[in-house]
Amino acid sequence: MADKTSASQTEGAKSNAKNETKNEATSEAKATREEKLVQDVADLDDYARWYQDVVYKADMADLSPVRGCMVIRPYGYALWENMQRQLDDRIKATGHENLYFPLFIPYSFLMKEAEHVEGFAPEVALVTRAGGEELEDPLVVRPTSETVIGYMYAQWVHSYRDLPLLYNQWANVVRWEKRTRPFLRTSEFLWQEGHTVHRTEQEAEDETLLILNAVYQDFVEKELAIPVIPGRKSESEKFAGALRTYSIEAMMGDGKALQAATSHNLGQNFARSFGIEFQDADGQVKTAWTTSWGASTRLVGALIMAHGDANGLRMPPRVAPTQAIIVPIWRKDEEREAVAKLVSEVEAALRTAGVRVKADWREERPGWKYNEWELRGVPVRIEIGPRDAANGQVMLVPRTDRSAKEAVAARAVAERVPALLEEIQRALYEQALAFRLSRTYQAADYDQFRALFADRSKQGFVEAWWCGDAACEAQVKAETQATIRNLPLDHPEKPADAICVHCGRPASDWAIFARAY
């Protein structure tokens, strides 16, 4: 493991040098974002390699000595904390409270919901010894908590007056994955899992969609600046034990899809298995309806891949650990003094204005620092040199467009920087949306469909009618590696003669097909 890390660091150093050369080239002939990404994919063997480089070089995460588990480093964790706070605010604003259930689940609990155990048993980690003794009933390290929560809810719910129960927990979960990649798929990951109980099917469905739209879509689009498509999962892609699963799907920089969050209407499946019953207003004892929904550190991976470019990360300002980095420029000591005075004024003014700002006083040349902070995706760079100090001005350089460098009077910084951050937030969203639209295709027939997935450099989302048959879906996957991401809630009206893009039988749903993370 130690070897691997240093290998990756060496690679990192190499490709840093590469980046510098590339930067110069890029600044002359400014490529559009899309071109840059394609260029990037072409330049560096593959996109996966670019992703890993960014994760390790920008100090987002590191390999750990435990197979499939990562260490989230301070820069990555600060991003996660900002994301958590924003998501948590939305969860609470929609009436949910946080609580905490045990890490361990008796293995026998997992067996109570037939589909659930089938879905999760193969990838669980089992505690068989504890406190020096063999356990009679082994404990599962939670892969998700529906079962233990179902058991508790059965004890808490007695009357319709107890409903709805609207709870959420922030926790770590473990799923023993064969192939792992930092943030995207790790054996342990951090997430929130919401678990609610309702009186009627309609209430449960409303909750499932409220979370999908008002919490997840709103959060991912507004804070992470990633446009998503909300929709229903096909039967074969739904959560093990759910009645219906909904997801929001985002497009990454290589045209592949990433499921950014899911919301499940569990129907009465778990309520029946665990006996969550209540006496209704009419005196009848009824089985409750439950939901569950989750979003995880995977979103960090989504953010990296949705916005990153050849120079590294691009952090959406609203969640960026550092929103503005001040790079002081000086040669002689007397210059340093004048620069330092303006730097500390600007820093204080920005901090007062609520901007997360830092000044980089390390003894390195400015160009090295520019690369470093571009790699880390800090939205705004503020350059302050001796001439700026003399003129009482600073240079602002947005990460999204280096050519849009602007001189701003020092006294106007506290007003201009927050506005610029908003512009960058918007620009990132618009660029990601434009990219997705440019990579979203419609296929009239299956030949066209296959052709669209044949050229990897243009891969994206393919929208098409589908018959609703899982066998058909499986064949498409076998032939193109594309899966149905979801059946968008917002879709064209179905013509009477709509047919499945694959088998030609009458269509049931409008679907988005894509290769996915």
Add this chain to the structure above:
Amino acid sequence: MADKTSASQTEGAKSNAKNETKNEATSEAKATREEKLVQDVADLDDYARWYQDVVYKADMADLSPVRGCMVIRPYGYALWENMQRQLDDRIKATGHENLYFPLFIPYSFLMKEAEHVEGFAPEVALVTRAGGEELEDPLVVRPTSETVIGYMYAQWVHSYRDLPLLYNQWANVVRWEKRTRPFLRTSEFLWQEGHTVHRTEQEAEDETLLILNAVYQDFVEKELAIPVIPGRKSESEKFAGALRTYSIEAMMGDGKALQAATSHNLGQNFARSFGIEFQDADGQVKTAWTTSWGASTRLVGALIMAHGDANGLRMPPRVAPTQAIIVPIWRKDEEREAVAKLVSEVEAALRTAGVRVKADWREERPGWKYNEWELRGVPVRIEIGPRDAANGQVMLVPRTDRSAKEAVAARAVAERVPALLEEIQRALYEQALAFRLSRTYQAADYDQFRALFADRSKQGFVEAWWCGDAACEAQVKAETQATIRNLPLDHPEKPADAICVHCGRPASDWAIFARAY
């Protein structure tokens, strides 16, 4: 388990009724807090029973189906979240960053530090199967993370320029305990664990004490309103693998001690075991110095026991999930309307003033609601009836002193309630401190010492000189169940003829002896 819970709920209901009778009695002959607690201990078999009742009846936690693990319910978790935020602010204000290490630690890592493995191996939970296969090297569910963190730090630290590393993580940990009690001792608990690396022994010692004082003591005294005694642990009570352990010790309502947080100077023990080395400015490769420090959900238990009284919890306002509860009083519909108008005005005014306020509109009689919110320890009750509505005033009742009920003009509420919350915060601290002082004794000889621990209703802290010998400490424990809590940093000057309270040999340290949680 289901049976146990309902049993405890029945007991809860019973003692609720008991409380009501008791309330009336108390309001006539107002007992001091100390008397009430003693009365309480006398009334309800024992203090442990009172504690458990409060935890379950106030919905702080519930039993879980996993032995030794609890469910933290929303009311308890909201308190923990407030505590976390305050503690996290202090951790960051002293220059630390958060990050996240894996839940699992290779068993072989635990073996690398001899004392550490001895301390923790007996109580670890082991994952032996994962993903359907037996693991070659079983994984320990982290009981604390020094070992896996030491492994990573060895890769991150190269030069003295990399130091200090000042990191912290919020996480769950597992220690398989034989006897567990909610919050106080559970097999899984939530905590923060800080882990830092330094260039010199002095820097490590400074860090250890900075955390003890500026972070832990300041947090527990200011936010939780619990006075604590900072001091060094004796050799036999220190952390497995540490050079020196420091703690802050608090007195609970029954006179027993509770270790509220610990801060360890690990010396070079872990740095040596894991190879944390750096090239110093002089070109020499040196072994680093490390520290670790933690505070956990145990603090919730401390808060309950330091402040609770015969009527239930008393939440310190700064961390109370709800700081003010409005209880509307009405009989007829037209009364309800006038009351509702004032209630919503007061609620809005308080919310604007930053007060965490709720109105209780449930269809229950006011007296029932008073008991309920007293049990939950809400600092201020606001009663609003028809006459109040007519006069444009409200009644404020502090949880700390029901007889101090005051009428306040509705328009003055936004000013008076925050001030009252500050008064209550102060009163809780002062009461806890007065109680501790009244239960802190000095023993001139061992007969006196034993006598002080003989009467359980008066048990407390005994300060005395001690020889420094672990055998002597062990004998005292065997004979009185009292252990050395710590050797206070603030202590009297040692007279030349100071002798150990137990053996009479020359004394080395001033120690606090107490029975402890």
